[in-house]
Amino acid sequence: xxxxxxxxxxxxxxxxxxxxxxxxxxxxxxxxxxxxxxxxxxxxxxxxxxxxxxxxxxxxxxxxxxxxxxxxxxxxxxxxxxxxxxxxxxxxxxxxxxxxxxxxxxxxxxxxxxxxxxxxxxxxxxxxxxxxxxxxxxxxxxxxxxxxxxxxxxxxxxxxxxxxxxxxxxxxxxxxxxxxxxxxxxxxxxxxxxxxxxxxxxxxxxxxxxxxxxxxxxxxxxxxxxxxxxxxx
Numbered sequence: 755x756x757x758x759x760x761x762x763x764x765x766x767x768x769x770x771x772x773x774x775x776x777x778x779x780x781x782x783x784x785x786x787x788x789x790x791x792x793x794x795x796x797x798x799x800x801x802x803x804x805x806x807x808x809x810x811x812x813x814x815x816x817x818x819x820x821x822x823x824x825x826x827x828x829x830x831x832x833x834x835x836x837x838x839x840x841x842x843x844x845x846x847x848x849x850x851x852x853x854x855x856x857x858x859x860x861x862x863x864x865x866x867x868x869x870x871x872x873x874x875x876x877x878x879x880x881x882x883x884x885x886x887x888x889x890x891x892x893x894x895x896x897x898x899x900x901x902x903x904x905x906x907x908x909x910x911x912x913x914x915x916x917x918x919x920x921x922x923x924x925x926x927x928x929x930x931x932x933x934x935x936x937x938x939x940x941x942x943x944x945x946x947x948x949x950x951x952x953x954x955x956x957x958x959x960x961x962x963x964x965x966x967x968x969x970x971x972x973x974x975x976x977x978x979x980x981x982x983x984x985x986x987x
Contacts (some may be wrong), residue, residue, distance in 0.1 A: 786879060790980070794819055803977075822977055832973040839966035840896045846959035847889065853952035862954060865889060872915040887930040892967065895929060898922045899970060902979055919976055926971070934962050 792803045796819040803822070806812050812821045850862035863871065864890060872881035889982065898918040905912040935957075942951050 765882040769952055792821060792823060828973070829903055829907045832899070832975075833907055835966050835970035835973060836896060836899045836903055839963055840900060842959045842963040842966055843892055843896060846956045846963055849956040849959065850954035851938065851960070854945065854949045855948040855952060860952075862952075864956060865960075884934065887928055888934045891925045891928045892931060892963075894925050895922055895967070896970075899974060903974075906979065914969050915979065919979060922974075923976070929967070931960065931967070932957055935960055935964065 776865045790803050793800050794814040794817065797814060797817045799814055799816045801815055804812065806823065811823045813819065814821055845864050850864050851868070853860055853862040866885070869885040869889070872878075872884060877907045902912055902915055902918050905915075914956045940956070942953075945951055
């Protein structure tokens with residue numbers, strides 16, 4: 755098998771890196787400073803994380819992939835976005851998403867009612883997918899972010915913060931509220947010629963929820979949260 759020099763370079767394990775763990779370095783005054791190892795998502799090189807200034811980013815020494823930017827210690831902004839998203843999430847699930855009026859008859863459906871209707875019409879797999887990706891995942895994500903941010907805002911390190919941060923990273927790819935909203939809008943356009951479509955409060959709340967979740971995720975810096983976690987030897 756022919757291996758190019760670049761491939762051999764990328765596959766070569768670095769000699770100076772040990773196991774992925776918290777390394778404790780003794781400070782020159784007798785105190786201890788903790789430095790973490792970070793794995794490059796592109797080439798898996800382990801390297802120590804270093805602080806960066808506001809206009810710089812940290813890159814991988816091997817493949818030059820951007821690893822992270824300056825740590826954002828601001829808690830008020832992500833907390834405000836998270837709490838706003840939580841309120842909109844409750845409203846979006848409590849009120850009807852859309853209503854239809856046809857020949858004097860009207861009907862309305864909530865998000866949970868949509869999943870329930872799919873289940874009753876023998877589309878159980880689709881119903882479970884809708885329920886999981888549009889209700890369970892956003893609930894876990896918002897609850898975990900609120901749990902971490904609220905306690906840190908009051909200067910308390912959450913006991914289950916490592917579990918909460920890992921849960922946020924694990925469920926993030928499964929959040930598909932925007933896909934559901936896009937599919938719903940396409941369906942409403944097609945139904946507009948057959949019935950009167952009345953957008954409900956839940957639909958507008960979902961629109962605001964998408965913006966608030968995007969803003970909360972963008973302002974939420976897991977590295978800054980991890981740095982507040984007190985590791986023990």
